[in-house]
Amino acid sequence: MKKLATILTMSCICLFGSLQTHASTTHKVKTGETYYKIASTYGVSVHELMNSNGASSTLIYPGQSIKIPSTITSSEKDLVARLVEAEAKGESYAGKVAVATVILNRVDSSLFPNTITGVIYQNKQFTPVQNGKINESASADSKRAVSEALAYRGQGSGSLYFYNPDKTTNRWLRSKQVTVVIGNHVFAK
Template structure:
């Protein structure tokens, strides 16, 4: 009898340790959300003030597919606002969001916005481009500037949307694990540049082809 009691106490103690282990971090700082008709990971992330990448990580998802009735873990309280550690300044974040909106507007999907932001970040890390976000966006070329919105002077007049900012935040969160390495993007219906058209394609999203 004594052995059974001792064994029970041991199991209970192990369970307590497991639920309070430091490796769990903010394990208790989440709640559950039941997926409704019309929901997307983006809309759920926006509602709970977090990012799509954070939701996918919390729920061990490798894609954006969700099912009506499915229960997802969503961050709660401070965990929601500090889910993604920003590595860009507020000025850089706004500038990226402005370019993302200028290049994608309201017609391109959210994934396309994220990829445009990744292009900027990938260029910063690439030896052929300037070493800062501002430097990349305002890079001068033979035709004037690397990005058309900068060349036309429209960039600084643009007011980014919440979705544009969310795309930038997701790109920052995903950048360290980005394997595509997109450095360029273009609309194949408009671009006639043979060199650009010859670049290895990394992905096609909406009306844009991304390449490196």
């Protein structure tokens, strides 16, 4: 089960590509920090962070300056977290990361809009948009799940869809290749 959670977490990070950005910043490495911890803090992928710094190894040193690449806006991150909260409330943390990853994967896919807002508000895609639950606040867990999904961007199985098999009869959706099952959700591509 722990291996499945790790695989799922890794699957949850392929979403944020062509997004609004902020200016790049620099981070001074503190004792005990890793590329993963820094990436999670700033909401970027480890891969992007290493590429921006020309790193071929994950080894970093206290006092080293790390360039932080541009990332999504805080309002986009909040929007994803609110969708995660509404779609995966009551699900495991891994399930929340997986839902966030689907959003990011859709942004990167040519099959969907290329912005967070476009993906989330695409007609008839997410029930919380239709019933207004998207407007409720996100929990700390959902916010953390989005940061983790961003940190592992590009390292997952490419899930573009998720559904609860007890709540959908959509044959088209059920015909998609299953990538992982977490809690009450089936993830597919």
